[in-house]
Amino acid sequence: METKIIKSAIYARVSSVGDRQSTERQVSDLADYSTKNGYELQQVFEEHISGAKKNKERVVLNECLEYCIANDIDVLLISELSRLGRNVDEVLANVRFSKEHHLNIYFQKENIYIFDREGKENPFLTIMIAVLGTCAQLERESIFYRLESGRKLYVSKNMKETGKSGLGRKVGYRKPKEAKQQQYKDVLKLLKAGYPIRKVVVLTKVSESTVMRLKKEFAL
Numbered sequence: 001m002e003t004k005i006i007k008s009a010i011y012a013r014v015s016s017v018g019d020r021q022s023t024e025r026q027v028s029d030l031a032d033y034s035t036k037n038g039y040e041l042q043q044v045f046e047e048h049i050s051g052a053k054k055n056k057e058r059v060v061l062n063e064c065l066e067y068c069i070a071n072d073i074d075v076l077l078i079s080e081l082s083r084l085g086r087n088v089d090e091v092l093a094n095v096r097f098s099k100e101h102h103l104n105i106y107f108q109k110e111n112i113y114i115f116d117r118e119g120k121e122n123p124f125l126t127i128m129i130a131v132l133g134t135c136a137q138l139e140r141e142s143i144f145y146r147l148e149s150g151r152k153l154y155v156s157k158n159m160k161e162t163g164k165s166g167l168g169r170k171v172g173y174r175k176p177k178e179a180k181q182q183q184y185k186d187v188l189k190l191l192k193a194g195y196p197i198r199k200v201v202v203l204t205k206v207s208e209s210t211v212m213r214l215k216k217e218f219a220l
Helices: 024-036 059-070 089-101 124-163 177-183 185-192 197-204 208-217
Strands: 005-013 039-049 076-077 104-107
Touching: 005 024, 005 059, 005 185, 024 076, 024 177, 039 059, 039 197, 039 208, 059 089, 089 104, 089 197, 104 185, 177 185, 185 197, 185 208, 197 208
Parallel strands: 005 039, 005 076, 076 104
Antiparallel strands: none
16 A cells, blocks of 8 residues: 655744844754654745734745645644744634645644644644643733833933943944855855755755845855
8 A cells, every 4th residue: 555645844933034043943843853754845934024923914924824735735844833823813813724724734842733643633722722822922021021121221221321322233243255155055056056945945954044145145
């Protein structure tokens, strides 16, 4: 009897654009999980967008879900529930959408699937989403409060000492082009060979934003 090939895809998201945060770790961990479970990884989607954005503003996430449905992807791999929406309602909306289209999703941090091996819905998923989603929302609010409080204290202290807020942007270090050529030689080689960006991401496990920047910088 022929063994069915289980096709997988990855969706990774971080809040910051550029080098401050990278989806590289998420993609690497999920790609390893896909390999260990015998899944055939088809595509990787990476998004740099604030966790506070609504579902309709998450262009890459929507593209990812549409791709999975159109291409009969068996399981979408995501690092954690919070990547699927900014709050409980939006996470549940995407889970409901996936259920309606028979798209299974695996959340690595919570170690839970929408459907089990027999295709039955996980009865505890909705409860878990509600609990974890609420906790995540409270944590985000707490982090924002602490950051805002710290910022105000920092500004107040600098205004008293120097008469300035002290929040101006500092000039950052830029890595020499020669160093980039050495560090990302595999990426540059694949780009020169005409490989598409997302294929390069899968093969090298370098973030999509970095690959795009290298392609532009080296005019490939």
